[in-house]
Amino acid sequence: MNNLMNCTQEEKNISDVWSPNVVLALGISQMITNLVSAAFNCYVIFTIAFSKDLTKYIFILFCNLAVSDLLASLSGLWISLLFISDPDSTIFGSWKILIAYVSYTISILSTVYNLVSIGIERYLAVSGGSWSKCRVSKNQILSAVFVIWTVAIILGSLPLMGWDCLRKDGNVSTLYGPFCIDYLVFITIPNCIVAFVFPLITYSGIILILRKQKLCMLAHGQHDHGTYKAAEIQVAKTCIFIWILAIVSYAPFFAGVLWDVINTICPEELQTSVFVFRNLTAMMITLNSLGNPVIYTLKFKTLSNSCVFCRCQPSNQVSALTLEDA
Secondary structure (H helix, E strand, O other): OOOOOOOOOOOOOOOOOOOHHHHHHHHHHHHHHHHHHHHHHHHHHHHHHOOHHHHOOHHHHHHHHHHHHHHHHHHHHHHHHHHHHOOOHHHHOOHHHHHHHHHHHHHHHHHHHHHHHHHHHHHHHHHOOOOHHHOOOHHHHHHHHHHHHHHHHHHHOHHHHOOOOOOOOOOEOOOOOOOEHHHHHHHHHHHHHHHHHHHHHHHHHHHHHHHHHHHHHHHOOOOOOOHHHHHHHHHHHHHHHHHHHHHHHHHHHHHHHHHHHHOOOOHHHOOHHHHHHHHHHHHHHHHHHHHHHHHHHHHHHHHHHHOEEEEEOOOOOEEEEEOOOO
């Protein structure tokens, strides 16, 4: 595959794709979105760091998620500034753009892995009532944070280790140069599957456990008083919000990568609307960084204060276990 096989070196210097008005409109919009997202995530980080929430291990993951989203917002702001100062560099690629894209990729990967870790931790916290061995410790949470950033940095930094198309034309991405097409496919497809599938599995599992514990409670003559119903509804709503936010945020970028794989066109032959769509995909990803603090930190705090879980014991007694203490 050679996206630029018919493009000459002379053509790869300047283009007529961008007009000053379009550049300013897109660049300023991206800057504002990233600044708002950065402000939201800074608020979450400081709120958690200077409160007692860090004693609850799940909020360590919330704080780490906010750090990932903050890095995504700052990287997006950096890219928007480079776009305003030199819009053609986002078409033909440059060393500065490559570094900014790598930082952006690391932050996105870290965000995805954090979302998966939060779902797994919540599932283990709920099931911990009946599987005491699955109770998550602080060291395990800190180890998960370390693994998240290690994997994200390694995979995101591969272009800086040589897997880039900055100095060679073959296999270069038309929309996201100087990234290579095969690198984008390697990063995008598996992580999109992870982002879409794992939350569905974990939150569906939580709802099933809640229903099972509700039946267990009723079997022992205990009254529900609507607690489990409220918990099921809260988890279901959260899962729906997660899915909608993930689809809205990442699907456009995923579609852009697929289009990039299928089409072999020189950048100069593309209409401005194609690159406008590319920039909008970055703004949609920023919406994910903006929405995560609201969905996870606020909604799960409400869920933490309202849910009560139980487990059946051989003595036919029912013990309650709050999600906060899990």
